[in-house]
Amino acid sequence: MHDALLERGFRRVPSGSVDIYEGRLLITSGEVPVTVLVPDLDFVTMPLVHISESWQGPDRRLPHLGPSRLICYYALGSVVLDRYDPGGTIVRCIEQATRVLEDAVEGRSDADFGAEFDAHWSARWMLCDLPAGYSGPATIIYPRLSVASEPTPVLVAGSSWARDRDPPRRADGPEETALVVSIGTPLTLDPERKWPPADYDELVDWLRWADPVLTSRLEEALSSGTGHQATLAIRATNGTFACRITVPPPMRTVEFLVNRRSTLARNLARPVGQVSLERITADSADLGYIYGRNLGSRGGLAGRSVAVVGCGTIGSFLAQQIALCGAGTGGGHLLLVDTDDLRTANLGRHLLGIPFLHRNKAEACARYLNIMMPGAKVEWSAKAAQTLTALRGFDLVVDATGEEALSLALNQAAVDRRPSGPALLFCWLMGNGAAAQCILVDGEAGKACLKCLKPELAGEPVYPVMRPDVEMEFGRVEACADGEFVTFPVSRSVAAAALACDLALDWAAGRPGHRLRTRIFEPDKAFEVADCSPGVTDRCPACSTRR
Ligand SMILES: [Zn+2]
Structure with missing residues (x-):
């Protein structure tokens, strides 16, 4: 492996037990300095390819570029990892990382943001028990799914196994209104924009970019809801992603929340106080998915x-x-x-x-x-x-x-x-x-x-x-x-x-x-x-x- 890397112009950096090499990936727009880290010659853990801080890439977000500038070059089956051929394996990894970076820089793989969207959206989750393709009003309920568990948020429309699971809370448990919209495309991010959206304005900007229909659905979620929270759940082909808007305390008045409810979206654009935004990923939990997923x-x-x-x-x-x-x-x-x-x-x-x-x-x-x-x-x-x-x-x-x-x-x-x-x-x-x-x-x-x-x-x-x-x-x-x-x-x-x-x-x-x-x-x-x-x-x- 050492010789294979030297041949490619890499040099070994003295380090502890882990093999670290420095070198360059050659792409159309120039050379990219990288550090290659081989944690494990059995290749149970993938070799890591980091882009050095000194590289000035394009002024936009790149697909497959993870935190700490790690290139996510490995997709299932894209590289054969062979512990009996470490030299060949490391060369294949570097070649694959080069291809992935080249495509990302040239804008040829922006569609892959959709596949990575789940990881970028949020670590917060709720369950989602909705009929396939459902669009319309929904409710977030908080049943205890087992005796010892904390209340779990579940997005439902009408009846749900989750409601039946916790009858005592059925009547008096907290419930929030939500609006669900199903779209036949994946959600993806705008590489030119800050990501993920951190507040209401950034959310509206992104929705307008993703699909203008979604901004009117957000307005509908705000105007049709009750209370000071409103949730829009978007069921896309790459997952279900929800955003929950919380009206700032100074605006939690009858005037804003009831009398002028229909213009709540507009009023939140010039808010009195901080409008908070929570991003939530919804895990499918309908019975068709749970029991049918593995049977095909x-x-x-x-x-x-x-x-x-x-x-x-x-x-x-x-x-x-x-x-x-x-x-x-x-x-x-x-x-x-x-x-x-x-x-x-x-x-x-x-x-x-x-x-x-x-x-x-x-x-x-x-x-x-x-x-x-x-x-x-x-x-x-x-x-x-x-x-x-x-x-x-x-x-x-x-x-x-x-x-x-x-x-x-x-x-x-x-x-x-x-x-x-x-x-x-x-x-x-x-x-x-x-x-x-x-x-x-x-x-x-x-x-x-x-x-x-x-x-x-x-x-x-x-x-x-x-x-x-x-x-x-x-x-x-x-x-x-x-x-x-x-x-x-x-x-x-x-x-x-x-x-x-x-x-x-x-x-x-x-x-x-x-x-x-x-x-x-x-x-x-x-x-x-x-x-x-x-x-x-x-x-x-x-x-x-x-x-
Ligand atoms: Zn018989």
Whole structure:
């Protein structure tokens, strides 16, 4: 690396543990003196390229030039960082920094201000729960989003999960009026102007430059609001950015705030006292964004009614995963069913821990998910789920109990109700977690049910998974009156839950694909079984006794 830099005319500056070099970048308009700092030859941290104070650049703001004149030359994938080729890597970094600076100085990359706008606007934030493309009046509310949290500002229009989260404050919490305007372009800054706007006048100047319509929206926000604060939130394609104007104390009179409200914007241009401006960045917090962002075109479980029977080691993680995919939101709901309480025996492989000990597992999981997931409607029941009667209204019932008798009862009810729903999804572990399996039993005629996989209770499975002669290992802790239990680590429960969650997502997308899916974790104990959608087994008592 040293030689590569010397070849480029750089010289090493004596320093401590960090390698520092001084040299010049050659751009069309001349030479730019820089300092190159290499904090780390593994390139986990990028080499830093600083422009020296002695350089007189153009008299305007440059994109990609950060504080302390650091060139932000690194965009994802623009430079290959190779710890095994430090010389080549540092040369590529310097070449990329030169290109970035050249484009900035020549005014070819001003559009990139839009991408950096978020960083330039403000470190203050609020949440934003608005419909896509919304323009119109809105409110900033201050709910406590969790028991211990401070009130959080949330920009809403009408109903919002954030309102429902803190009912006691709903009636008497502070609220501010705001105006939202959606624009189909990114917000960007004016390189010729001081940035960011520090007061009302600078804000008006910038808005006029950005889009004259925005100045009239600001006037509207001021004249239509109440009280001595007014907020304009601009939803641009590069984010939502708000500015809050506070009328100075001498102007907080009935005369200015009520009688002459319609001309408040004009009066603030010749203010009596200091008009304060706060810039706030709004983080998207609408449910479509929260639950849909990561699923892309796949689609999720929002709007579906899903029941999870069994909130033990598999069911608790599965309930969490399907809640993260939107189950219980968008008008759907999520019901968790379990008859047992959470015990210390469960803690080593359960979603929940100490705060929920000795509470019903379904209740505890519902409570936990309602706290963690915004807008989710998670309910619970401690009643046994032997029949589908109570579950008829659901689109999907997931059985994660691993209790054969219960599963077969649910299976029979599902087969009897074909072709109507709900669809049933069973998932379980085999042989101390050597394999996980799940099957979807939906209304599709001619497809195998759970019982089709093993028509005789004590007989051989139609699709053998476990290798013969594999001994099961049981645990027994007498002192805890724990009874006998099957040992396996939490990793297998989470993997089984993930297998079932994928199948649930495919079902929701209307493309269930393989209805029987198997994952092998210990090939010495289990056979590879290809995923498939088996047909009905001739001698299946569930399918043949269909009432
Ligand atoms: Zn069957």
